[in-house]
Amino acid sequence: MDSLIFDSHAHYDDEAFDSDREELLASLPQKGVCHVINAGASLKGSAASIALAEKYDFIHAAAGIHPEDAFGLPEDWQEQLSQMLSHPKVVALGEIGLDYHYEDACPREIQQQVFEAQLRMAKERDLPVIVHDREAHGDVMALLEKYRPRGVVHCFSGSAEMAREVVALGMYIGLGGAVTFKNARRPLEVAAIVPPDRLLNETDAPYMAPVPYRGKRCDSTLIPYSAAKIGDIRGVPAAEVLRWGRQNAAELFGITL
Numbered sequence: 713m714d715s716l717i718f719d720s721h722a723h724y725d726d727e728a729f730d731s732d733r734e735e736l737l738a739s740l741p742q743k744g745v746c747h748v749i750n751a752g753a754s755l756k757g758s759a760a761s762i763a764l765a766e767k768y769d770f771i772h773a774a775a776g777i778h779p780e781d782a783f784g785l786p787e788d789w790q791e792q793l794s795q796m797l798s799h800p801k802v803v804a805l806g807e808i809g810l811d812y813h814y815e816d817a818c819p820r821e822i823q824q825q826v827f828e829a830q831l832r833m834a835k836e837r838d839l840p841v842i843v844h845d846r847e848a849h850g851d852v853m854a855l856l857e858k859y860r861p862r863g864v865v866h867c868f869s870g871s872a873e874m875a876r877e878v879v880a881l882g883m884y885i886g887l888g889g890a891v892t893f894k895n896a897r898r899p900l901e902v903a904a905i906v907p908p909d910r911l912l913n914e915t916d917a918p919y920m921a922p923v924p925y926r927g928k929r930c931d932s933t934l935i936p937y938s939a940a941k942i943g944d945i946r947g948v949p950a951a952e953v954l955r956w957g958r959q960n961a962a963e964l965f966g967i968t969l
């Protein structure tokens with residue numbers, strides 16, 4: 713079987729998988745999944761991400777500090793992260809970025825400092841970044857333009873215009889379950905215009921399960937539902953969308969298919 717599913721963003725270290733993680737992960741390669749990038753969100757989550765990548769050939773790790781975890785970091789967080797980035801199965805720095813959704817979460821200045829520090833680390837190491845942008849489009853774009861990293865804006869929620877700007881910077885657009893949601897408008901506009909060589913498929917598992925599984929626990933085997941929706945909009949079969957995403961992710965993260 714031709715395994716077409718490259719999940720460019722998942723969190724299998726999440727507690728939602730505590731009851732059956734080993735069983736589920738062991739089953740993925742038989743269900744059409746060729747590779748998964750497991751994204752870290754904290755120092756602890758990044759270490760867990762690396763542990764999964766050590767255990768499973770098809771899992772690769774990203775290590776980084778998510779904006780919601782940017783508050784109260786230990787003084788030596790950059791050294792700790794830096795050490796993790798040297799691990800042979802770490803293929804990206806992420807997920808990192810800005811999240812202005814919750815007013816009382818991590819203060820914006822701290823989020824920005826931690827994001828910038830990680831953008832610099834990625835540049836120094838020539839590592840791609842996995843960017844989280846929630847209700848912070850203007851500030852995220854300004855920093856991407858300043859540092860011009862390689863990488864992807866995952867779970868892309870910006871406008872088609874912003875998608876064009878991200879692509880013009882040479883970056884990729886990650887699309888997942890949100891394209892299937894009933895109220896989806898922007899993700900569909902973006903899905904219609906993203907160049908085939910700039911699209912990544914993703915889940916954000918355990919979150920963002922596509923319709924008809926919306927609200928349930930998500931895993932990489934559900935990617936064909938969002939690929940089918942993107943394919944509908946573009947007039948190509950889901951398999952074609954999966955092939956685009958697989959090729960692009962392999963190139964961005966330096967993974968041999």
Ligand code: NI
Pocket residue numbers: 721723751807916
């Ligand atoms: Ni995520």
